[in-house]
Amino acid sequence: MLPLKEKDKPIIQKLLSAGCCARCVLRFCCVSVQAAYRQPQQETLQKLKAFLTDTENGKCQDSAQPDSTDENNKSHDAAVSETPEDPPSKRAKLDPSAAAAQPEEDAAAVGGLKDDDSHVCVVCLGILQELCGTVQAVKIAEAVKAKSYEFDTLVLSVSLPAQLCVREHSCWLHVKKEVREKGLVLDKDDVIQVKEAFKWIMQGLVAKELGGVAVVTKSAFEVGVEFTHPQTDTDCHFLATTCPDCFKPTKNKQSVFTRMAVVKALEKISDTKFLQHYPCPPAQPSSSCISQDIQCLHVSVFVAGRYNKFCRSLPQTPWVIDGERRMESSVEELIAAPILSAFRADGFNFSSSGREDVDVRTLGNGRPFAMELLNPHRSRLNKVEMKELQETINKSSDKIRVRDLQIVTRDAMSRMKEGEEEKTKSYTALVWTQKPIQTEDIAFIDDIKELTLDQKTPLRVLHRRALAIRQRVIHSMNTRFLDPHHFYLGLKTQAGTYIKEFVHGDFGRTKPNLCQLLKTDTDILELDVESVDVDWPPAILE
Ligand code: ZN
Numbered sequence: 001m002l003p004l005k006e007k008d009k010p011i012i013q014k015l016l017s018a019g020c021c022a023r024c025v026l027r028f029c030c031v032s033v034q035a036a037y038r039q040p041q042q043e044t045l046q047k048l049k050a051f052l053t054d055t056e057n058g059k060c061q062d063s064a065q066p067d068s069t070d071e072n073n074k075s076h077d078a079a080v081s082e083t084p085e086d087p088p089s090k091r092a093k094l095d096p097s098a099a100a101a102q103p104e105e106d107a108a109a110v111g112g113l114k115d116d117d118s119h120v121c122v123v124c125l126g127i128l129q130e131l132c133g134t135v136q137a138v139k140i141a142e143a144v145k146a147k148s149y150e151f152d153t154l155v156l157s158v159s160l161p162a163q164l165c166v167r168e169h170s171c172w173l174h175v176k177k178e179v180r181e182k183g184l185v186l187d188k189d190d191v192i193q194v195k196e197a198f199k200w201i202m203q204g205l206v207a208k209e210l211g212g213v214a215v216v217t218k219s220a221f222e223v224g225v226e227f228t229h230p231q232t233d234t235d236c237h238f239l240a241t242t243c244p245d246c247f248k249p250t251k252n253k254q255s256v257f258t259r260m261a262v263v264k265a266l267e268k269i270s271d272t273k274f275l276q277h278y279p280c281p282p283a284q285p286s287s288s289c290i291s292q293d294i295q296c297l298h299v300s301v302f303v304a305g306r307y308n309k310f311c312r313s314l315p316q317t318p319w320v321i322d323g324e325r326r327m328e329s330s331v332e333e334l335i336a337a338p339i340l341s342a343f344r345a346d347g348f349n350f351s352s353s354g355r356e357d358v359d360v361r362t363l364g365n366g367r368p369f370a371m372e373l374l375n376p377h378r379s380r381l382n383k384v385e386m387k388e389l390q391e392t393i394n395k396s397s398d399k400i401r402v403r404d405l406q407i408v409t410r411d412a413m414s415r416m417k418e419g420e421e422e423k424t425k426s427y428t429a430l431v432w433t434q435k436p437i438q439t440e441d442i443a444f445i446d447d448i449k450e451l452t453l454d455q456k457t458p459l460r461v462l463h464r465r466a467l468a469i470r471q472r473v474i475h476s477m478n479t480r481f482l483d484p485h486h487f488y489l490g491l492k493t494q495a496g497t498y499i500k501e502f503v504h505g506d507f508g509r510t511k512p513n514l515c516q517l518l519k520t521d522t523d524i525l526e527l528d529v530e531s532v533d534v535d536w537p538p539a540i541l542e
Contacts, residue, residue, distance in 0.1 A: 002026070002047050003033050007184055012048055014178050018281035020171065021121035022048055023128040023201075027192040028175055034200040041129055122281055123171045124194050125164065125229045126288025132201050136225075136291065140202075141209030143294035144223055150378045151221040151298070153214040156203055158195045159226040161289065162262040163235035167282040168194070169266050173274065174281045220379065224295035232285055233257075238277040239265040301373045302413050303339055304537040305390070305405035306366035307331060307352075312526070314399050315358040317350070327358070334400050336371065338392045342385075344377035353416050353534045354425070354495060357527075364426070364531040366403060370413045381407065404540045415536045423495045424475060426530040428488055431503055435520035436484035445479050445489070445517065456509035458501045472497040489514075490530070500524050 004012070008029045015025045022044035023037055031037075036044070120126045144154070172188055179186045203215040206223075236257040240247045243265035247256040266274075274280075309316075309331055318333060319326040332350040340348060352369040356362050381389065390405040451474040457467050473494045480488040491499060498510065503524040505513035514522045 002036055002044070002051065003031055004029060004048075004051060007182070009052060010178050010182060011175055011186075013052055014175060015171070016048065016052075018171065018174060019119060019122040019284050020281075021045075021124060021129050023132075023197055024121055024123045024171075024194075027194070027197055028171065030186070030190040030192065032192060037128075037197050037200050038204070041132075120285045120288050122284055123164070123167050125161070125167070125227075125232065125285055127160065127164075127194055127227055128197055128201070129288065131227065131288060131291060132198055134205055137202060137205035137209050139291070140206050140223060140225060140294055144210060144296060147296050148377060149221060149296060149298060150380065151213070151219070153216045153219040154206075154210075154221045154223050155217060155219040156199055156206060156215055157222050157224045158198050159224060160194060160259070161227060161229045161233070162257050162259045163229065163232050164194060165259065165262045165266055166235045166239070166278065167232075169274065170278055170280045170282045173271055176271075220299040222297045222299075224297065226292040226295065227289040228292060229285070229287075229289045231287060235278075235282075236262050239269070242273055242277065243268050298376050298379060300410070301343060301345070301376045301379050302370060302408045302410055303343075303373060303405065304368065304370040304408045304413065304416070305335075305402050306368050306532075306537070307335060307362065308364075308366045308401040308403075309356065309360075309362040309399065310401070311399040312359045312361060316352070316355045319358070329397075329399075331400055332371075334397045335369070335393055335402060338389060338396060339371060339373065342381065342389050342392075343373050343379070345373035346375040348373050351413075351416070353420060353423070353532055356529055357500075360527045360529060362529040362532075364529070366401070367529065367532045368416050368534045368536055370408065370416055370537075372410075372413075404537055406537055406540060408537060412537070416534060420495055420534070424492055424533045425495050425497075426533075427491045427493065427499050428528045428530055429491065429499060429503055429524050430482075430526040431487055431489050431514065432523045432525055433485055433487070433518060433520050434522070435518075437481075437487065437518075437520075438484070439481040442479045442481065442487055442518070445477050448474070448517075449476055450474075451477075451512070453497065453502060453513075454511050455498050455501060456506070458498050458506050458509065470496070474502070486525075495532075499527060 011029060012025050015028055020028070022041050025048055026036055026044070039047075121129055140156075168191075172191065175186065178184075202225075207213055207215045239262060240256070246261050246265040246268065249256055250258075313327065314329065314331060315327050316331045318330045336348050336350065339345075349372040350369065351371075352367055354367065356367070386405055386407065390402050393400075393402045393405070453472050453474065455470050455472055457465050457470075474497065475492045475494070477492075478490040480490070482488060489503070491497075491502075493499070498506075500506075501510040501513070503514045503522055505515045505522075
């Protein structure tokens with residue numbers, strides 16, 4: 001039962017003669033009934049031919065052509081096709097079902113049609129033929145199963161060779177002539193796309209092979225099917241001369257003939273010019289597209305928490321100079337390793353609310369951090385599993401500790417970064433003084449409130465940060481006398497304040513500084529971050 005009308009007949013005739021497959025014919029007839037594409041393609045071809053030979057209007061859907069799903073008819077047809085008149089070479093070329101469904105006289109009856117049904121379609125290059133069916137669905141399902149992802153639904157994405165657009169355009173022009181002559185109306189946008197038809201056919205088959213998982217249009221899990229057709233790659237090349245500004249070399253692409261560029265060029269080129277450079281209808285290919293490896297991709301999962309760093313020789317991120325590692329580990333690697341393996345992710349991006357120097361500890365409640373996990377094969381861990389994961393991290397090293405570990409959304413992650421400059425941070429510094437001091441000498445510092453500093457970019461970071469003067473505020477300070485040359489200085493500051501430079505003055509680049517306040521040289525021996533006052537991620541109650 002094909003939803004076709006009498007007016008489609010000349011188009012069908014023309015497309016079949018040009019070497020289009022049955023499903024491409026349906027596409028150009030703008031058939032949007034999905035079930036029509038799911039019929040075996042050889043059956044559809046028979047129905048199309050029967051429709052053409054049927055002169056009576058409207059009888060197409062239950063025409064003289066027997067339904068080949070009927071076993072009796074099938075065996076009858078098979079007997080017909082195996083008559084002695086059949087040349088053996090031709091029989092060998094046809095696959096058994098095609099032979100069964102196609103009595104010889106049909107092809108002869110429809111004048112000018114290609115009599116060999118096993119040819120590769122000139123438009124879809126085989127994609128809607130044997131590359132679209134149970135065999136392909138099994139291949140996709142096996143590839144997905146082998147990678148053992150955790151998912152409820154999946155979206156099928158299809159990547160087609162760019163030259164398919166050129167062939168589609170050529171075929172469209174071929175049909176357009178006919179449409180014009182007959183005074184018919186056909187809009188190019190109404191033609192069903194190859195991709196669309198492929199999905200209509202494949203989604204259900206893939207779902208079935210994967211045990212009934214929903215194949216939908218939007219999902220966190222994407223299964224990519226890619227087709228290439230090296231034999232016809234040069235189809236696009238003439239467009240580069242007719243439309244040079246559409247094909248600018250880009251960094252990451254192997255070829256300038258991307259699908260987007262080709263589509264753009266085809267929108268620009270006039271019909272006359274196109275027809276001067278490209279055959280209409282397209283030339284017959286000798287082989288089908290090649291199906292590339294199935295690509296699976298799960299959208300990122302985001303994990304956040306807070307970390308403590310107890311070690312004065314651990315950088316936050318891997319420390320590599322001239323390709324050589326300077327420290328054997330880093331905060332992010334210690335945290336990431338167990339998380340990556342729990343989520344079976346391919347990689348990660350780590351970010352945190354500020355960062356500390358390699359020799360600075362982060363104590364108290366810790367520093368908020370978030371990680372984007374790339375292509376996680378597992379995406380859901382419940383609260384208990386997250387707690388276990390946190391324990392695994394904490395048992396793996398005594399240099400760091402993690403708390404409040406949780407899965408967050410991508411949006412939530414930006415909360416950590418927003419308003420970072422306005423947040424306050426608390427520090428404890430161990431300060432050395434050149435002049436001997438007593439408790440009374442430093443007591444006045446406890447009374448200093450809202451001290452504004454002008455900080456010229458510190459010498460130690462000048463190689464990676466622009467030279468500027470930044471104003472930062474020390475909200476409050478407190479002192480704890482240790483001995484005549486040492487005391488502990490507690491500071492509550494605006495985020496982004498350079499504490500080391502405030503203490504030693506950075507050759508007068510930070511003003512005012514502790515040397516000026518105490519009227520003696522001072523230096524910083526140790527620094528700890530006591531708290532980072534960002535109320536994200538939310539604390540997890542035990
Ligand atoms: Zn086709």
